[in-house]
């Protein structure tokens with residue numbers, strides 16, 4: 001496994017509009033994308049872009065009680081850091097390598113919010129940190 005660029009930090013929030021206002025008004029963010037629904041992932045999502053193409057903050061709110069973010073918010077009602085996401089050049093190769101290391105992969109490889117394939121690795125196998133692995137968008141290698 002070759003560690004790639006940190007693409008984003010996922011932050012679970014109970015109210016995405018309120019979180020956007022926080023990043024704009026308190027943190028001085030001037031580039032926040034419009035929120036959109038990703039029903040396949042069970043979340044509503046938007047990105048806070050940091051300057052110079054830096055790591056994004058991914059704001060996540062649940063679309064239903066079945067959302068993977070819903071359990072987290074039940075345990076952390078104010079929200080908080082939910083996952084970190086690292087890029088890899090080849091998602092299938094990365095998945096095989098994690099499997100060979102005995103890491104628990106959560107569900108199938110899916111298309112994520114950046115339009116490239118992603119999968120998640122269980123926090124208990126990753127130093128307590130839910131970890132998203134994402135294929136680098138084409139043209140950014």
Ligand SMILES: CC[C@@H](C(=O)O)C(=O)SCCNC(=O)CCNC(=O)[C@H](O)C(C)(C)COP(=O)(O)OP(=O)(O)OC[C@H]1O[C@@H](n2cnc3c(N)ncnc32)[C@H](O)[C@@H]1OP(=O)(O)O
Nearest residue numbers: 010041045068071072082106112113114120123128129130
């Ligand atoms: C926007 C789309 C996409 C992108 O393109 O970026 C996304 O990021 S989608 C993000 C949301 N999707 C996911 O999180 C998918 C993967 N997640 C899951 O499968 C589940 O959320 C989970 C990680 C298996 C947790 O399920 P849950 O039912 O909430 O909890 P458990 O009871 O199974 O928890 C077991 C254990 O793990 C601890 N835990 C849970 N979540 C986290 C977390 N986010 N970070 C760290 N630790 C976590 C939980 O506290 C339990 O610990 P113990 O009590 O000690 O057993």
Ligand SMILES: [Co+2]
Nearest residue numbers: 010058085132
């Ligand atoms: Co994510």
